[in-house]
Amino acid sequence: MTAIARFGAISLDSRDPRRLGQFYRALPEFEIRHESEELVVLRGDGVTLTIEHVADHQPPDWPGDQVPKQMHLDLFVTDLDTAERAAITCGATKPAFQPSPDRWRVLLDPSGHPFCLTVMSGSGE
Template sequence: MKLTAVTLDCADPLALADFYHRATGLPLHERSTDAFAGLSRGPAGSGLFLGFQRVEGYRPPSWPGQEVPQQLHLDFDVDDFDEAEARLVALGATVPAVQPRPDRWRVLLDPAGHPFCLTVPGA
């Protein structure tokens, strides 16, 4: 078994795909629409696909609370916490006040409210 895709619910798939495109450099999939957009590494079927699907009435997760559970989160390795955090905030991410282990990972929220973590390998 091989994991081939992860898809996030959101209100605006193209906007969220653009945020992650600018954050990761992964190219926008050529068949992306306002109902479903995606980013992929390499030709179709050859690498991990990150998808974004429109959900009517979407409610963002309430991290760290669980009124609306986070459901999942993504982790990204970075070389420098402060530099990566500043770049992602400039792209539209936000930094929640609660940071459980800021020496080991940093929690950010994407523009649709999904929490994701930055980690420095070996930290």
């Protein structure tokens, strides 16, 4: 079987991406690859971690479940349309709202967890 995508990044939601980015930069010694008010991209040990601004983010109430844990996967693809069709064939569904369909597609896995298909600019390394 040919892979549809390659693992791209783990993405965390945060009210303050820069603060959380500094935390993860220091803790596992990740390198900051991009930093803005909306997005921080860190890389280290072969892993990419993105932190995305969500204005009304509510932290999880672990170990409770009133506010569940939040994260999603970014999967890198070479062609969005082809990868989207293949993911849907595998069982993904596509919600109507797509914030930037020319740059990435948000799909839901069979359990309803969102994930993104995106074309990585540059080498991705």
